[in-house]
Amino acid sequence: MIRRVLVLAAVLLLMPTPWAYADDDEEKEDPVFSESSTYVGLQYLYGFPNFRNTIGRDSTNGTLFGVGNKKGGMGLTARVGMRPIRYMSFEVVFDWVHDFDLTVKAGGLPTDRTFDTYMGSGNIKLFPFQGLFDSLEIGRVQPFLEAGGGVIGASGTGISTPLAFAGRLGGGLDVFVTDSLAITTEGFYVLPTSNLKGMRYVGASLGVTYHFRE
Numbered sequence: 276m277i278r279r280v281l282v283l284a285a286v287l288l289l290m291p292t293p294w295a296y297a298d299d300d301e302e303k304e305d306p307v308f309s310e311s312s313t314y315v316g317l318q319y320l321y322g323f324p325n326f327r328n329t330i331g332r333d334s335t336n337g338t339l340f341g342v343g344n345k346k347g348g349m350g351l352t353a354r355v356g357m358r359p360i361r362y363m364s365f366e367v368v369f370d371w372v373h374d375f376d377l378t379v380k381a382g383g384l385p386t387d388r389t390f391d392t393y394m395g396s397g398n399i400k401l402f403p404f405q406g407l408f409d410s411l412e413i414g415r416v417q418p419f420l421e422a423g424g425g426v427i428g429a430s431g432t433g434i435s436t437p438l439a440f441a442g443r444l445g446g447g448l449d450v451f452v453t454d455s456l457a458i459t460t461e462g463f464y465v466l467p468t469s470n471l472k473g474m475r476y477v478g479a480s481l482g483v484t485y486h487f488r489e
């Protein structure tokens with residue numbers, strides 16, 4: 276009889292309680308990584324040129340045409356953003372790429388030149404897989420898609436170019452290493468217009484983003 280009582284007591288002690296399940300549900304319903312926040316980020320950027328067509332104006336020979344992509348350039352991406360809801364954020368982004376090495380033509384024989392590009396844009400960032408990743412309990416991983424636009428300019432030897440509108444499309448991944456700090460990797464494509472319509476490039480970046488939460 277005593278043995279049966281001891282066995283029954285052990286079984287009751289080992290059984291999970293209802294409030295244990297409630298705690299688990301609360302953790303799943305409250306993923307800190309997708310909470311509202313403001314954030315800043317800085318990333319190392321490498322640009323792969325896809326320059327064709329008009330890429331500005333030469334200071335002496337008129338319109339510059341890109342006829343060959345020799346080497347990409349290195350630079351930085353800086354961003355400031357706000358994530359008001361778990362599925363969307365808004366941000367201002369600045370991209371700078373130093374020393375694109377190109378072959379250009381401006382009214383004569385092709386010549387090699389180097390260019391810097393700089394772009395400021397406003398972007399909308401979407402997190403379409405947020406619900407799925409939270410349910411899989413891997414909320415630290417935050418894939419995103421982004422789209423936006425702004426102005427782009429270029430500087431270099433013998434180039435005289437006003438600013439032009441450009442689109443910016445891409446996607447990437449935030450991986451949180453703490454509740455506030457994430458490693459961010461991103462790929463995007465820049466599509467300029469007007470007198471810089473040939474100054475297209477692919478950007479690949481890696482860096483960190485810090486989120487400020489209430």
